[in-house]
Amino acid sequence: MPAWIETVGITTLWAVALARAPQALRSGQQRPLWVAIVMIALAMSLHLAPVTATLAHLVPSPHWIDLTTHLLSIIDAAAVLWFILHAAGRHRPAPLVFGAALAVMTVLLFLDISAPLHARNQISPSPAVRSVPDAYWWVFFAFHLVADTTCGLVCWSQGRRETPRLLRYGLRLFGTGILLASLLWVLKLAYLSTGSPLFNPLFSPVTGIEAVFMAAGAALPVLAQIRTRWHHRRAYRGLNLLWQDLTAATPNVILGPGNRTRAAAAPLQLRLYRRVIEIRDAMIALRNYVTPAAVDLARRHVTDQALPKQAAEAHVTAYWLTAALHALHSGHPPQPQSANLAGPGAYDLADEINHLLRVADAYQSPANHAYRTSLIGMV
Template sequence: MLTASLATLGSWLTYPSCLVLCLAVLLRAAPSLRAPDQRGLWLAVATAGAAMALDLPAVTHLVTGLAGTDHVVELTKNMIGVVSAGAVLYFLSAPSGSHPLRTGLCCTVGVILAAVLFLDLSAPPHLTHAITAAGGPAPSAAYWLTLIVTHAVANTVCVIVCCWYGLRTDDRPLAAALWLFATGTALAGLFWVGRLLLLTLGGTWAQPYLPLLISLHAVFRAAAVLIPTVVSARGALADARTVWRLWPLWRELADAVPQVVLTTRRTRLLELFWPPVPRHLLAYRKVIEIRDAMLELERYVPQGIAPLAQDHVRSLGPFRARADATVLACVVKAARHAKLAGHPRCQSPAESSIQGEPPPSLLTRHGQETTLAAEKTHLIELARAYVSAPVRSFAPGRSSRVPGHPEQR
């Protein structure tokens, strides 16, 4: 019962797994071909996908109708499989940087392809390539042994190398890709072990599992090559979320200090879906423009506004973790209003330091990180505080309590 269920699952997965692998190949084609160290991996997965596609009944029927015989389809599929095995080894040899090694691998693959073609052409007439317990291997046992040994060597080396580097790298996406690729390769290795058992011992007990093994191999390899795409997508979503959250604060500061803005769209949605700068620079650009605007607004911070902002925030309830951001947002709001009202600029930092009264700073965060990630977190907190009720109610010179505000409870 279990064997029949696994065989049914393997047959059902044949088309979806091949489709997933082919989609992964298409999605990673452009970035992989631009990166020399990824071309071998992409070629390995692309050729594996091509071999699997040629093994699909619908594709086999179509190509057989065009070629007039399925012999060409079978031979082409197996030769592409040899290229895939060679591409795996070529990819694994990339870290060594050894040109003679990679040249030797290419020559070896060429020799194996020639041997496979020779063994096929020199065999008795045959229409298909198969290993059956009843009729024996076609075109010959030597033909299948050549294919099996080639794949066994490539898969074994691949699993060992991927596991070796997967255990030693601190790069989590790279480790995940290596382990996924090793798992897919191990499943492909078990597929060829099943073929070897059928060839040497004539046992058919493993045959029902072979479609499932090769289908799962495709799924794991597709997942491995899509790791960079997933990482990029996560980064893009994080940047989009950052831009969305910073927009209200950025919009307010851009109105007061328009000269810091490089270029912009009119709405948040347009900014995200039609960014005025390269998409991967959008969040970085917003952070820089907000900091530049705050640097300019430092010259418009009214004297004594910081204590008033602190008293205002304290009056609303317990001094919580976000109180610093709320106080700073109140100061930024006051400086913005002063700038828009046409108030004269305060003394320059040099003049203030000579008089012993350093100007209030909107940018300095003593004892905190200054990385881009930390700055994004800080500005998101500031943007959240800027639109909060305490900041909206803040007005120097009058009571600013917000009736019913949750922080008063």
């Protein structure tokens, strides 16, 4: 398998970590998992050639580079385990996790110092090449295997069916990536036990695929935010013509000062929410300008088109709004309204937006133009 998979996977993981940074730094709930992602990306990066080349200028010898990266990876694995446990609401194991990490680091330092003088901390390809004893690697790999397996299982346990779908998929993808890291340590233990050259080419690709899975799991919330923002922008623009016509006729419903610069600086979700409120308030003000005859004409037009229920309700609303605007602009006085023109009740803001978008589409439709013509002819 090509070695570039590792570079692509790690680069993708860094990109996702940077994309999630602004929201994670503001949210105490998301911060632990984000820090875990950064720590994982950092640990993976320590093994890339450009990083080790940079370390060669900072650390006195290859032996100390190897030992430093190994000790940092233990700290990283413990931190990731603690952050994931913390994100899952399990706060007590911190002393156990970091105590175990400190113990493992102490053992690694002891085994390194007590070993014969050696140039690198690498698995020795032959007895003639001096290096640290195999016990060093058994301790090092075993700690990573336990930490990563625990992280992966916790992520999968949090991705239960009662968890929201997007979060569930994200946790499972992220957990799968960490369990692939466990596979990597199993492969390294197998290589340590057998010395077979068949295992060595698998290390880099498995690391890359592991990083891609974790990046995909971490990216799902970002993609969800992008999708939500796209839907909000589409809805905001879709309601624009209806909002303009209604608020021009009832300017008192506009919330706050009409400063366009200040309004544009507000978050899109807030602007959309205000637009929905202003449209609804305008509808309440305009319904007193609708005559029973105009409502009857609207319903006959809808019946003639044989529209589905939701579309029919939206068309009726668009038609009586057209009639109300026509009456207002023609100078007709308001009158008490006995008909129920509020439209269907909405369970939440999303339902309300979807209903008003259907009204906006109906308001701009050729059928509404035909209704307007019939209305003028009736008057």
